[in-house]
Amino acid sequence: MHSSSPPPYRINIKRSRKLPEASGITSYLQSNDKISSLLPAIKRNASLQKECCAILPGIFDSCEVLQLADEQLSLATPNAALASKLKQQLPKLQSQLQLRGWQINAIRIKVQVRKTIEKPSPVKQLVLSDKAVEAFDMLGHTLEDNPQNAGLIAALGRLVQRHHHQD
Template identity: 60%
Template sequence: MQSPQQPYRLNIKRGKKPASAPGISSFLQQSDKLSPLLPTVKRNISLQKECESFLPPIFGHCEVLNLHEDQLVLSAPNAAIASKLKQQLPKLLAHLQHRGWQINAIRIKVQVKKTVEKQQAVKQALLTPSALNAFKTLEDSLETTPQNEALKAALARMLSRNGVK
């Protein structure tokens, strides 16, 4: 028991340091390289929002790529949108200059984005027991001929997937 004159102290046993993930330490060591990018990212996001507010129908598909030496570089997903955007560039440039952005020119780059097609799920119909019985009857009643071979195999696969032997 501790005396009233001494403050309470916790006895903490020192053990091994917890293991750290190798990716975290390398990321933290590179944070000095990443921190200068933060103002550029914030500026590009602000420019993106400004352009989207001025040209909402067209600029929904476009992105701000870079602002370097008073030249803004925008990306467009295809040539058609790039040509529509090009017609609006003088108005956009005047708007951005009016809002205080130090921009003297705007360039457009067409950058086609890769689209990933989603794999279509195979639809599986739920068959009632009477439907399964009808397919089983059909499979049993078909003659064994070369013409019926593929149909009988398909019926057998469908019935086995649905638990009918």
């Protein structure tokens, strides 16, 4: 018997607009006015980031180019200590960037502390009933004692021991 509705496990997804394929992403970005106006700035910042990393590799790994506007370069550092180290290297950075063709007359440093939220590691809270622990214990004692079962028997023994200590 045929019904007009799809089976309950089938999901029909309708897209309002077709998303670009990976090969056409550049043309999509260029065709989108809002994004295409940002592309030159993004490319310039990425290029500046590479240059700065090449000039100050040890220090600049954690730093980020924020923007270049009115011949002023703004950089971000994750903490004040790194900002202090970077500040000492600014004359070198500025002169090297100028030698490489960048029109930079000033460099500003902003400390931008990133909030890192650490996910707590999940605590296994498996609660087994006494009957389940007895069943695992019995299984561990009834398995044939051979090299093939040795790992399983040991694991069952540890499981039973752990659950006896929790009581």
